[in-house]
Amino acid sequence: MRLLVIEDDATLRESLAERLAEAGFAVEQAADGKEGLYFALEYPIDLAIVDLGLPGMSGLDIIREARQQGKDFPILILTARDRWEDKVDGLDAGADDYVVKPFQPEEVIARVNALLRRSGGWSSSLMTAGPVTLDMSRQDLKVRDESIELTSFEYKIIEYLMIRAGQVISKTELTERLYDQDFERDSNVIEVFIGRLRKKMDPDNSIKPIETLRGRGYRFALDRGPDA
């Protein structure tokens, strides 16, 4: 998941970015409003964290502009002004949730996970599709109630696919959204990771969680909700 953090205070921005990276996100940072808006409009972003009190261009304007341009990724606002007027203005402008400074980084990560899950249409924090269950807060994948050992990159892929269960995701999108820096990585690597995931989740090839659509990408194929 590629996140955008727009915050003018360097210490806060960098330490928050670090914590988010530790939690497995690819993070873009912007130090002022104009730069932030540029990233929001031009980069492949899954979620933006926007500080409301920014130099150059206010957080509210960034949110309005991004929404106007048709960007529908979730937006989490950071606000120092703990007043409802500001929260309502932010939510009204198109943000989806707010966190009041000084926040616990864990709080931000939890909100980010919830928003990402929500953006894929999941309303519960446990995502269940047939025998497969993903707990984002613990980064835990279970198949038939058994935890599967995954590398962090494998986890990122299954999380991304499962949040968007039913949608076709291209290899390019996966590389863009999941690698921290280098977009130019060989897309064959993705195929390798998908292969490993299939082996770990479905060793006897019975549930077929990930479908390959030739030339188009991959799709998490199991229906949402527990087995009947």
Next chain:
Amino acid sequence: MSSLNARLLISVSVLLLFFFGVTIVVLDTAFRSAGEQSREDVLDGHLMALLAAAEPTDQGELAMPADLHDPRLSSIGSGLYAEIRNSAGVVRWSSKSALGHELPFGATAQEGSRLFQKESLSDATPLLTLSLSVQWEFPDGELKPFVFRVAESLDSFNAQVAKFRQQLFGWFAAVALVMLLAISTLLRRMLRPLRQIETEIGAIEEGKRQSLSGQYPTELQGVARNMNLLIDSERARSDRYKATLDNLAHSLKTPLAAMRALLNQGLPKKFSGRFDEQIERMDEIVRYQLRKPATLATKNLVLTQVSVAKEVDRLVDGLRKVYHDKDPVIETAIDDGIQFRGDKGDFLELAGNLLDNACKWCASRVRITIRQALSETGDKSGLVLSVADDGPGIPADAAEALLQRGTRLDESTPGHGIGLAVVKDIAHSYGGQLSIQTSDLGGAEITVTISPATT
């Protein structure tokens, strides 16, 4: 006597009364004395005619002809009388008209001079008399003193004066009435700009206007301009105050947030926990101190009308996003066209904190009700806002404690936290009350009653 209009009208009435009173007295006196003068001239004429008509007889008396110059002298009780007395005061002749009347015989004039006197007949009829003492020279050369006396009843004269007075009073009263009406109309016109200022200030205080209009006469333009300057500076001050608080919040909380984010990097857990506690404390102090009601002492000049339904809709839309996973059913029941007279931020703070708490604690349902509070005078600026949920509710003793307590930070209840303290502060700053009940939904119901302004 608080109204300028009444003051001016009363002063003008007193002045008019004085002026007209003096005028009436002067005119009355002049009319009377002119009338009396002409009466005297007439009496003098009669006396001269009598003198001319008198004929000396051989007996040493004076004889008067039967036909006198004025027929009234021959008609009984006509009001014009004449007599002649000798030096002893005995009546030697009296006109027919005096038949049955004894003319009063007052002081006698000095010889050769006239004496006017006001006397009255035996039946109290007022008279003006003129007497003249003469030495009559008889043909034999003897001189005999006689007193000639004419008297005229003043009845008709007095009636004339009374009629004059009546007319005088009538006309002056009419003129005074017309003048007072004219003056009060004039005053109303002159004072209209003042009344307009009063109305417009009222509208500003109700938040219906932003400033005084510029349509004032020259004398009042300065006042209006200064009033507008005052209002603008109050608004600016209020905005500056908010901006200062915002900046302060931003510049204090961003470093606190940064500290938190840095904490877990490399510090042993037991230190980071303690640091975190301190950060929490600082944050609470900052939050509480910076969320004081936005309005100041001169709030009447900076208030606006806040459209309650619109702001609640925005809040509910926002909260639906924030509580997306819980997805509570939020019902709103708001009177049509209801307005909150005050600061928009204050209203959002009241409703936002209550709704947020309700969403946090509810099982699945939240209801916000806002009704107009009507005062006895029909002023509609008050409102009753209540938020109910179907959560665990607040036990009666805890509710009591929440309401009784001061708003000191360390006393605010966890969970309802600063939010409720802020609601209470704001409600109080608008002269309102906070109460906690059990709602029919099963959970807590918190009601804020802001009564119509008493200022």
